[in-house]
Amino acid sequence: MAVKSEHIPKATIARLATYIQVLSEFKREGTDVVSSERLAEACSVNSSQIRKDLAYFGEFGVRGVGYYVQELITSIKRSLGIDRAWNCALVGVGNLGRALLRHREFSRKGFIIRGAFDCDPYKIGEVVEGMEIVCSRQLPAKVKELGLEIGVITTPPERAQRAANYLIGAGIKGIINFAPARIAVPKHIHLEYVDFFHYFYAAAFHIRFDDTRD
Amino acid sequence: MAVKSEHIPKATIARLATYIQVLSEFKREGTDVVSSERLAEACSVNSSQIRKDLAYFGEFGVRGVGYYVQELITSIKRSLGIDRAWNCALVGVGNLGRALLRHREFSRKGFIIRGAFDCDPYKIGEVVEGMEIVCSRQLPAKVKELGLEIGVITTPPERAQRAANYLIGAGIKGIINFAPARIAVPKHIHLEYVDFFHYFYAAAFHIRFDDTRD
DNA sequence: AAGAATCTGTTCCAAATTTCACAAATTCCA
DNA sequence: TGGAATTTGTGAAATTTGGAACAGATTCTT
Structure with missing residues (x-):
């Protein structure tokens, strides 16, 4: 199309x-x-x-x-290009990462998280929702092996750039960054920032604004 | 200001x-x-x-x-009006609701979830992250008692409108709707939709678009 | 079968948003 | 102290986005 x-x-x-x-x-x-x-x-x-x-x-x-x-x-x-499945890599298996891994809606909507990566040795090997957490260094191999195209960053902010670098080096095409940090990527990589506090800020602003007016 | x-x-x-x-x-x-x-x-x-x-x-x-x-x-x-704390009510304690309740960043950013509501009798009384889940019918009382101003909807889509009605009836000023459903609210209520699949769609579209070009 | 009714696709215009460009204010340095 | 170097705040230009209006296509009705 x-x-x-x-x-x-x-x-x-x-x-x-x-x-x-x-x-x-x-x-x-x-x-x-x-x-x-x-x-x-x-x-x-x-x-x-x-x-x-x-x-x-x-x-x-x-x-x-x-x-x-x-x-x-x-x-x-x-x-939109969502008439097919997209294979995703999730980097950073903390609270948010786990919540996303558990969220069934992803595969229902065609975004299938096929790899969970982390660089914490305590987490590597652990199985979350039937998926084994793998060392981030294995990203290049896994991206090729599983045909991963979209990277999802759910690390703490200070590790977001490194996660992005791993993903880019591994040949991912797009990144969705849930970490509250700006990251630099080459311009052929599509980058989206997700931060739901934006919505809370907007709500706070408008409610406060209402109060101010009268 | x-x-x-x-x-x-x-x-x-x-x-x-x-x-x-x-x-x-x-x-x-x-x-x-x-x-x-x-x-x-x-x-x-x-x-x-x-x-x-x-x-x-x-x-x-x-x-x-x-x-x-x-x-x-x-x-x-x-x-923005975030130089002070905002008291929030969370309605719908499913997977997503629990993830948000566990997310420490909320209180750090000044959005304090002070009430967790659900209408499932099996969930009522359960304690999540130190907060007891309360019946949604108690919203009016709790909103007044705790000074809740922002409602967060994390119900399944089919129950989002009812949750909104409860919140509005209880006198909440703004609603942040994480449920994948459109809801109707009076125009003095500020409403924000949160759907992170939007970001995935955008990524899919742009990556696919790149492919199409050459 | 012809005219009325409906509803899309598109053109044109208005409004909103972004970017440019520069005057005004401040600091630095000789 | 005065002139060069910065850098903000803002009016005007350029761009983008949204909305109104209407021609063109289809169905309904009699």
């Missing part, structure tokens, strides 16, 4: 994820066809926003009818 | 959180003063972006000098 346009806004990608979520709900409820208007309402966005977001990737609707729910889900998934 | 401007972009709030993170790193390294240029580089943004983001809230720098690191951290925290 090719994209029609050169650059696609980050915000569009984020919304597509929301559309999938809501469309899946529609599907469960037994709705077969949905208009951009109805989908827009459920997603709290403008309906032309939806049509425009989809237009980046192709024409998925039928004029006068709307979008076939299942078909649209499939199209969006293909557009 | 009053804001100088009416509306502040969501993206600015997100970046301020990043600035704090990087500034804290500078502080640990012993750097006392930093220029917008240097901070910008560490955050991978434009330096006037930083100056403009800060200008929404006030004048924190010294011309010809830069910003005093500690002072700027304090100013940003005050601007």
